[in-house]
Each structure stands twice: as C-alpha cells, then as structure tokens.
Amino acid sequence: MSEEHTLPKVVCLGPLGTYSHQAGYEQFGDNVEYIERSSIRAVLDAVSSEIPFGLLPQENTIFGAVIEGYDALRSPAVGSSVFVRGEVVLPVQHCLIARKGVQFEQIERIISHEQALGQCTGFIAKHFPNVTLEKKPSTAAAARTLLEDDEMSLRSAAICSSLCAKIFDGLEVLQRSVQDTNINYTRFYVLAYTIDARPPVVRRVPQLRRALVRITLPPAQHTEQPAVSDGEDDEPTTPKPAHSRSLHLIMGTLLTTFGVPVIRIDRRPSASGCPFEDTYFIELEDFGTPVEPPVTGNSPADEAWLKKVRNGVAKVNAVGGLADVIGVW
Known part of the structure; x- marks a missing residue:
C-alpha cells in the first residue's frame, strides 16, 4: 500500500x-x-x-x-x-461588497483592514463622507461580518476582494476598483521554518538574490532611563530619545559593511523596553544576473550569498550592533 x-x-x-x-x-x-x-x-x-x-x-x-x-x-x-x-x-483590486439587496444609499458603516481603508480614502470621502469606518483583522473577516444576524449588517459594506463574494454566500459586489489608484x-x-527550506512555488521566476537583516542595539548599550516619579513636588523626567545612537551605528557601517546595495531600510520601535530605541530592517540585493532558484535546498551560489551576508552581520556585531540574518532568498 x-x-x-x-x-x-x-x-x-x-x-x-x-x-x-x-x-x-x-x-x-x-x-x-x-x-x-x-x-x-x-x-x-x-x-x-x-x-x-x-x-x-x-x-x-x-x-x-x-x-x-x-x-x-x-x-x-x-x-x-x-x-x-x-x-x-x-x-x-478592492471591491465594495454588501449583502444582497443592500443599496449604496443605505450604507452607514464601511469595514475592512486598516490597509484597505487607507488605500480607498478618496473613494470613501467622495461617496460616503459621513459613514463610520471600522477596522477588522483582515478584509475577509470584514466580509464575513456582513453575514452576522444583526440590523447593522444591513447598513454596512466591506472593502475586500471580489473573491469574498464567491466564498461567502449572500454577498454581492456593489462596485469594483474602489482603490485610489490602479497602481496598487x-x-x-x-x-x-528553516533558512534552507524551499517553498513549493508554481512559477519559478528568475530574480536577484536578496536578504533581510535585523539590526538593533544589544542590551548593554541601552542607556538606563530615569524613573518617572509620582511625587507631587518632583518635576517629571522625560526619557532622552535614543534614535541617534542606533542610527549612527546603522549609517556608519551599512555603506561599506555588506558590499552590496541596500535597497530598503525600515524602522520600528525596539521591543527591548528602552524608550525611543529602534530596530532596523535592512534589505540587501546581490549584484549580477538574475538566476532561477533550485527546486530544493540551496545552490552553491546561494550558500556563497548567505555567507557574504553573514560576514556583514559579523562586522555589524563587531562594532557594537546586534544583527541577525532573518531572511535570504
């Protein structure tokens, strides 16, 4: 068998x-x-x-x-x-979807993920300037909310894909392409779950190799912040922004450390608990001709690329950063 x-x-x-x-x-x-x-x-x-x-x-x-x-x-x-x-x-391509029979003029609430709402602000302002906007964890969750058995669902619409009107019985598309631009x-x-796992893609499109590196400051470099007193006579203290320390570390090493173009830098507050500390996400791209990825595992060229990125990470760590390779493809 x-x-x-x-x-x-x-x-x-x-x-x-x-x-x-x-x-x-x-x-x-x-x-x-x-x-x-x-x-x-x-x-x-x-x-x-x-x-x-x-x-x-x-x-x-x-x-x-x-x-x-x-x-x-x-x-x-x-x-x-x-x-x-x-x-x-x-x-x-966003669509405005409602329960079957609901008309434009009946809509008092529009629900969707905050990204979708943000991508359709012009459409909403033009056609529904007075509606209530409600955020949901996903666009499909917004569509499913329309099927709830309450009166408000009959005065609501969701911004989501047309696929939702097919998946969830009882919904229909009121208008297509409601995003503010078609360049969306x-x-x-x-x-x-591993750095050498190869996703089972349908189309194997040649592309330049890329990597994603996360950089922050190690705990030892976090400046201790003064505690804020609750005393009535004490003047409140404000933690000093730490952007300059991490930014200096990032900009002072990136241009020469990895030896490949930095195509993207994103910043989010650090999860360390230190006020105003940052975590940076650095996306790198390899030089050269696009290559088709192997079916499984990593090719010798992939291993060489990963080694190059790891060497750059080691240099960041050597000058006082805390860097990790969190992606390579």
Missing part, C-alpha cells in the same frame, strides 16, 4: 478569501494546504515543522509598510526558527 501523500501547509491571514490567501494561491497554487490565522502575529507564530511556510504582508504601494508585519519580525523567533525565504507581489500592489514575504 502506498503512503498517502500530504500537501505541505501554508499559513496565511484568514479567513480564506483575504489578499494573503490570494497571494498564496498565486505563488503555490494547489500544491499546498492553506491554513488560516486571525492575525499577522498568529501567522508568524504558526510557522513550524508542522506548518512549514507562511505569508506575511510587508508593504503596499499606496499605504506603505504594514506595521503589524514589521512588529512581528521583531520577535526573537525570527532569525532562529522562522526566516524570510521569498516574496510575492500581488496586484490589488501589495508585497508579501514568504516565511519558512
């Missing part, structure tokens, strides 16, 4: 029908089983040997960086048991 073939699992922001799910299908097709989670952080936490891959929204061309995604990348697990191993760029793309990081 032959062994039953089980598909590898990919976790994405749910419920199914989100743009994360759609991006996953563009990248993996039917080669995987899709697992949903209710938040971006839960997606990252689910990546393991049982669920070896995941999708993390990283940036939108209209609304910028996905803050939840970068906050999740601050986790100590990233760089030790979770790694970025690829990327997917998805064209995004979202980039997703493909996560894996």
Whole structure:
C-alpha cells in the first residue's frame, strides 16, 4: 500500500478569501494546504515543522509598510526558527461588497483592514463622507461580518476582494476598483521554518538574490532611563530619545559593511523596553544576473550569498550592533 501523500501547509491571514490567501494561491497554487490565522502575529507564530511556510504582508504601494508585519519580525523567533525565504507581489483590486439587496444609499458603516481603508480614502470621502469606518483583522473577516444576524449588517459594506463574494454566500459586489489608484500592489514575504527550506512555488521566476537583516542595539548599550516619579513636588523626567545612537551605528557601517546595495531600510520601535530605541530592517540585493532558484535546498551560489551576508552581520556585531540574518532568498 502506498503512503498517502500530504500537501505541505501554508499559513496565511484568514479567513480564506483575504489578499494573503490570494497571494498564496498565486505563488503555490494547489500544491499546498492553506491554513488560516486571525492575525499577522498568529501567522508568524504558526510557522513550524508542522506548518512549514507562511505569508506575511510587508508593504503596499499606496499605504506603505504594514506595521503589524514589521512588529512581528521583531520577535526573537525570527532569525532562529522562522526566516524570510521569498516574496510575492500581488496586484490589488478592492471591491465594495454588501449583502444582497443592500443599496449604496443605505450604507452607514464601511469595514475592512486598516490597509484597505487607507488605500480607498478618496473613494470613501467622495461617496460616503459621513459613514463610520471600522477596522477588522483582515478584509475577509470584514466580509464575513456582513453575514452576522444583526440590523447593522444591513447598513454596512466591506472593502475586500471580489473573491469574498464567491466564498461567502449572500454577498454581492456593489462596485469594483474602489482603490485610489490602479497602481496598487501589495508585497508579501514568504516565511519558512528553516533558512534552507524551499517553498513549493508554481512559477519559478528568475530574480536577484536578496536578504533581510535585523539590526538593533544589544542590551548593554541601552542607556538606563530615569524613573518617572509620582511625587507631587518632583518635576517629571522625560526619557532622552535614543534614535541617534542606533542610527549612527546603522549609517556608519551599512555603506561599506555588506558590499552590496541596500535597497530598503525600515524602522520600528525596539521591543527591548528602552524608550525611543529602534530596530532596523535592512534589505540587501546581490549584484549580477538574475538566476532561477533550485527546486530544493540551496545552490552553491546561494550558500556563497548567505555567507557574504553573514560576514556583514559579523562586522555589524563587531562594532557594537546586534544583527541577525532573518531572511535570504
């Protein structure tokens, strides 16, 4: 008897029908089983040997960086048991969806993920200047809210993909392409539970090698901040911003440390607990001709690229930083 073939699992922001799910299908097709989670952080936490891959929204061309995604990348697990191993760029076309029979003039509330709401501010301001806006963990969760058995759902609409009108029975598209510009793309990081795991992509597109490095200050360099007193006679003290220390470390070493172009720098507050300390995410790109990735594992050229990035990380650490390779693809 032959062994039953089980598909590898990919976790994405749910419920199914989100743009994360759609991006996953563009990248993996039917080669995987899709697992949903209710938040971006839960997606990252689910990546393991049982669920070896995941999708993390990283940036939108209209609304910028996905803050939840970068906050999740601050986790100590990233760089030790979770790694970025690829990327997917998805064209995004938002639709205004409501329960069947609901008309434009009846809508008093519009619900969606904050990224989608931000990408449709012009449409909302023009057609629904007085509606209530409500954020949901995902666009598909917003669509599912419309099916709740309450009176407000009959006066609500969701901004999401047209796929939701097919997945959730009882919904219909009121208007398509409600985003502020058609140059609307979202980039997703493909996560894996090891640094050499190769996601089962549908289309093997040649690309330049990239890497993602996280840099912060080690605990020993965090300046102790004075405690804020509750005494009535004491003057309040304000912690001194520490941006300059970490920024000096970053800018003073990046241009010469890695020897390859830095194509992106993102910054989020550090998870260290030190007020105004920062964590930087540095994306690197290799020089040369685009190459097609191998089917499994890393090629010798991939190993050489990883070694080069790790050597750069070692130099950052040698001058007082705390750097980790958290992605290579």
